[in-house]
Amino acid sequence: xxxxxxxxxxxxxxxxxxxxxxxxxxxxxxxxxxxxxxxxxxxxxxxxxxxxxxxxxxxxxxxxxxxxxxxxxxxxxxxxxxxxxxxxxxxxxxxxxxxxxxxxxxxxxxxxxxxxxxxxxxxxxxxxxxxxxxxxxxxxxxxxxxxxxxxxxxxxxxxxxxxxxxxxxxxxxxxxxxxxxxxxxxxxxxxxxxxxxxxxxxxxxxxxxxxxxxxxxxxxxxxxxxxxxxxxxxxxxxxxxxxxxxxxxxxxxxxxxxxxxxxxxxxxxxxxxxxxxxxxxxxxxxxxxxxxxxxxxxxxxxxxxxxxxxxxxxxxxxxxxxxxxxxxxxxxxxxxxxxxxxxxxxxxxxxxxxxxxxxxxxxxxxxxxxxxxxxxxxxxxxxxxxxxxxxxxxxxxxxxxxxxxxxxxxxxxxxxxxxxxxxxxxxxxxxxxxxxxxx
Amino acid sequence: xxxxxxxxxxxxxxxxxxxxxxxxxxxxxxxxxxxxxxxxxxxxxxxxxxxxxxxxxxxxxxxxxxxxxxxxxxxxxxxxxxxxxxxxxxxxxxxxxxxxxxxxxxxxxxxxxxxxxxxxxxxxxxxxxxxxxxxxxxxxxxxxxxxxxxxxxxxxxxxxxxxxxxxxxxxxxxxxxx
Numbered sequence: 222x223x224x225x226x227x228x229x230x231x232x233x234x235x236x237x238x239x240x241x242x243x244x245x246x247x248x249x250x251x252x253x254x255x256x257x258x259x260x261x262x263x264x265x266x267x268x269x270x271x272x273x274x275x276x277x278x279x280x281x282x283x284x285x286x287x288x289x290x291x292x293x294x295x296x297x298x299x300x301x302x303x304x305x306x307x308x309x310x311x312x313x314x315x316x317x318x319x320x321x322x323x324x325x326x327x328x329x330x331x332x333x334x335x336x337x338x339x340x341x342x343x344x345x346x347x348x349x350x351x352x353x354x355x356x357x358x359x360x361x362x363x364x365x366x367x368x369x370x371x372x373x374x375x376x377x378x379x380x381x382x383x384x385x386x387x388x389x390x391x392x393x394x395x396x397x398x399x400x401x402x403x404x405x406x407x408x409x410x411x412x413x414x415x416x417x418x419x420x421x422x423x424x425x426x427x428x429x430x431x432x433x434x435x436x437x438x439x440x441x442x443x444x445x446x447x448x449x450x451x452x453x454x455x456x457x458x459x460x461x462x463x464x465x466x467x468x469x470x471x472x473x474x475x476x477x478x479x480x481x482x483x484x485x486x487x488x489x490x491x492x493x494x495x496x497x498x499x500x501x502x503x504x505x506x507x508x509x510x511x512x513x514x515x516x517x518x519x520x521x522x523x524x525x526x527x528x529x530x531x532x533x534x535x536x537x538x539x540x541x542x543x544x545x546x547x548x549x550x551x552x553x554x555x556x557x558x559x560x561x562x563x564x565x566x567x568x569x570x571x572x573x574x575x576x577x578x579x580x581x582x583x584x585x586x587x588x589x590x591x592x593x594x595x596x597x598x599x600x601x602x603x604x605x606x607x608x609x610x611x612x613x614x615x616x617x618x619x620x621x622x623x624x625x626x627x628x629x630x631x632x633x634x635x636x637x638x639x640x641x642x643x644x645x646x647x648x649x650x651x652x653x654x655x656x657x658x659x660x
Numbered sequence: 661x662x663x664x665x666x667x668x669x670x671x672x673x674x675x676x677x678x679x680x681x682x683x684x685x686x687x688x689x690x691x692x693x694x695x696x697x698x699x700x701x702x703x704x705x706x707x708x709x710x711x712x713x714x715x716x717x718x719x720x721x722x723x724x725x726x727x728x729x730x731x732x733x734x735x736x737x738x739x740x741x742x743x744x745x746x747x748x749x750x751x752x753x754x755x756x757x758x759x760x761x762x763x764x765x766x767x768x769x770x771x772x773x774x775x776x777x778x779x780x781x782x783x784x785x786x787x788x789x790x791x792x793x794x795x796x797x798x799x800x801x802x803x804x805x806x807x808x809x810x811x812x813x814x815x816x817x818x819x820x821x822x823x824x825x826x827x828x829x830x831x832x833x834x835x836x837x838x
Binding site for chain 2: 399403428430431446449450451471472474475488490494495496517519520533535540561563564577579584603604606607622625651
């Protein structure tokens with residue numbers, strides 16, 4: 222993501238007035254901030270020192286500033302407001318920073334420790350309290366410098382907000398390219414959370430749908446019509462290796478990995494014409510039927526303890542959210558507001574579901590509090606769909622339409638911070654946010 | 661279960677009707693199937709089983725016994741999978757064709773408009789395809805002649821986000837195997 226540095230903005234910003242334009246990217250996705258918190262924290266991120274010949278191999282401070290700005294909670298100072306450019310703690314004078322209104326300062330240095338190996342060392346200061354909060358060393362190989370810079374942003378974000386950052390995570394999504402009106406090329410893409418480093422996992426003339434991450438973030442499961450019928454594939458992100466896991470007669474749909482990574486919940490019609498829920502043990506290949514209804518049962522989402530599955534059913538007339546034990550049993554309804562609630566996705570803390578709801582004729586994203594039973598509509602589009610929680614639970618990414626095109630967007634769970642993420646080409650849809658990286 | 665029995669009885673009545681009507685309908689549509697020999701066997705009145713001559717397609721009537729087999733798209737109302745009155749004869753004509761041409765095969769492709777969630781729409785598209793399949797079976801088509809697939813909202817015919825486009829997308833397409 223590129224955010225053009227602006228002059229120091231007034232501290233009190235209302236969420237509807239702020240619009241920062243992104244520089245055009247070669248990347249597929251461009252992030253545009255359309256709303257922030259009422260008072261983002263002014264932070265000085267000083268360009269890092271480089272102990273080596275020539276230019277630094279990567280502008281860590283620049284990427285960190287863009288990441289923190291994209292959260293809507295921070296407002297990095299513009300270059301000309303950086304009163305000093307220290308790279309060591311001894312050179313930092315917090316009184317100077319107080320004058321320009323910075324509340325936090327980040328300084329750092331990068332050096333080469335061996336051929337193609339680097340160390341990034343950075344410090345974070347609290348200006349108001351006049352103290353150093355953090356000193357951190359992040360090693361990286363040359364190929365990992367961008368990821369390392371995202372990790373630096375994550376560490377700073379967590380230190381200052383108490384919440385883990387998601388700047389080093391990834392998103393998967395489907396792109397549909399049109400030639401002559403109707404889409405006829407589909408791609409499943411994995412990119413960094415800021416839209417960079419796109420990797421095409423698979424490309425097809427037939428639709429691709431429903432990407433879902435494995436709990437270890439190493440694989441994707443999805444639906445492909447490449448053989449003219451819906452089939453489910455698993456693909457390893459790093460190697461690209463693919464494996465067909467379900468091609469039963471009729472519909473194969475809605476795959477969802479269990480939290481322990483051993484099972485898939487999926488939807489089959491088995492040639493009988495109505496959709497039901499099943500689980501597939503990936504090791505033993507044992508298929509277990511969970512529902513046997515004449516209505517549509519689809520879109521399973523596991524609870525975080527792996528004991529229950531939430532899903533969409535229209536057994537009561539219109540689609541609503543139900544819960545069933547993962548081993549099977551009686552389903553219980555959990556959504557009661559409005560006539561259309563579908564496509565549940567579990568929050569990382571296991572307490573909330575993101576759903577697609579029909580809000581007075583508009584399809585929007587709502588978050589349903591499972592304990593208290595009430596739901597809150599977070600978005601204001603007309604065709605909002607496919608919500609997915611960031612792994613820190615603070616943000617939802619979803620698909621919407623803007624100017625006749627399919628675009629992605631994010632909204633914070635308190636509804637205040639919003640971003641729009643259009644694609645350079647075609648429509649983008651069905652985003653799935655990866656888990657935190659473990660590798 | 662009793663619904664099944666009723667359907668069976670209806671099918672038998674319809675099949676009986678087909679056998680006697682076969683002599684009057686000469687749908688020389690050139691689908692390239694082995695319908696010639698079979699039609700000859702079933703309809704008796706067609707000499708030596710050849711259908712090379714064929715009659716002109718009557719496209720004017722949406723209803724009636726000579727409904728055109730060139731109408732291969734059935735449209736549906738919002739959130740519905742019942743076949744509307746204006747499409748029943750079209751579907752029935754395809755059903756009769758399949759009944760009299762056991763080597764012919766169709767693929768029923770079910771679709772929805774873009775509203776709502778995608779996998780749920782796969783379910784709705786499948787329901788629509790199944791509704792058309794049932795209607796074809798009622799005319800005597802064999803289950804092995806009919807395949808179904810649902811594309812949900814993934815393959816729209818019209819790409820606008822308005823009522824007109826949505827209506828064009830809520831459909832089942834009857835696709836004959838070559």
